[in-house]
Amino acid sequence: MLINKLCIIGVGLIGGSLARALKAAGECAHVVGCGRNIEHLKTAQKLGVIDSYHTDMSCAAKDADVIVLATPLGVMADAFQRIYPVLIENTLITDVGSTKASVAAQARAHLGEHLPRFVPGHPIAGSEQNGVTASFAELFQNRRVILTPLPETDDQAHQLIQKMWNITGAEVVEMEVMHHDEVLAATSHLPHVLAYTLVDTLAQMEDRREIFRFAAGGFRDFTRIASSHPRMWHDICLANQDALVQVLDIFARDLQQVSDMIRHADSQSLEDLFTRAKQKRDEFSG
């Protein structure tokens, strides 16, 4: 058995699915859950996702072999501070935060001598669904989990967290912290910002023009991610401020160029761009 006592701080879609996967594989003896909402914790226990729970992070983290921080990014600094006093030498810590530079900085600020046993991670398996009721053991199968070990990270710690994710069926890849944040800003954070902004732009046009009544399937797919958790995405955008602002600037510049192509009826450039993009997108699906 890989883990005797696993502590999941934040028992939602990701934390809950991880607990389920490890239990299903028989690789975890006891899961203690932690969260602010006791009703959610009771639900998680009833569903068999966790075996026990605490609303206090330091109580939950005590004697754990592995602590998984699956809290919103805005709570991460506080979480490091709260678990720090109860950490013992062999406790491993990992997280599932969508940005890594901010989390690494907070770990560095608050984990002291335990920093080498912190392995920053990010499973690429979000959804506009959330909460423990949406969790399932197979969520990570054939998904990628990115680990961004720090220069200080202990090899054994790194290997155990890698094993943990392999057990869930995920493909584990390693990446530099900054590289991770740039890539995710482009493929995940930027699309979310665009979807939220589009829906809000249209909502403001709507009063006089019944905009949404005539929206079709393309719009539905395009804006699905605007149903994601607002607070969580607020946290992500601010935690990944630099990389996100950079890619937003690039996108805004490119969009201005496309806008100019349309404005000036630059037929060839417009068709070339759409053709290139379609080709690229078709490769991605395949």
Place this chain on the structure above:
Amino acid sequence: MLINKLCIIGVGLIGGSLARALKAAGECAHVVGCGRNIEHLKTAQKLGVIDSYHTDMSCAAKDADVIVLATPLGVMADAFQRIYPVLIENTLITDVGSTKASVAAQARAHLGEHLPRFVPGHPIAGSEQNGVTASFAELFQNRRVILTPLPETDDQAHQLIQKMWNITGAEVVEMEVMHHDEVLAATSHLPHVLAYTLVDTLAQMEDRREIFRFAAGGFRDFTRIASSHPRMWHDICLANQDALVQVLDIFARDLQQVSDMIRHADSQSLEDLFTRAKQKRDEFSG
């Protein structure tokens, strides 16, 4: 039976599905298809979507009771000119183009005394799929079809085209030409431009950063429409230039505001916007 001889110019997803729906309902005796590609027309005939075909528009349109122009917008002006010589007094003409001001202007320029029997239309039932092999009789069920009759449009012509679409299971609504183009620019044309642009922006970043490898489900949904037909969307963007440029400007301004919120860590405004947008999007799904 509503239509004796139906002529479909452009036997693709939309034209093919319309023919299938009318035949399935027993409301159409004979469908003649027209297109440039004789292999596609043969396939359409084998599939039972059309009964006969011509590659020449005026041959296909001859003696038709209803002519449906389901060609790309870039071919519409040419189509009006080619069918004009064979129009007889009772022939009705409609189209399925995604923009209406451009089509109305072309009809006005080329249909002469037949203009009152042209009923501009737009079924909101696209897909990133296309071609007659993707067509099916139920495509329009519970979808909206927008008709934008001109001041000159004959009442009887309008009513018959309305009936035709009702038979397919669509809800037919009426709209002013300009209103249609504004609404569709916002809910359909703008999202397509954003999706194409995003994929192209990311493709240009990709060489050094393996961007797409780490894209997840949100990205997949968001960019699905970037797999749409490039030439068709090129035509739409240029045909709806004015309304699209206008909404692109509004979106670019709003995106700059969101970008500034992130840059300046304006936490409250950002969370408010995401919360508003999520609420609006959830209403739309429900």
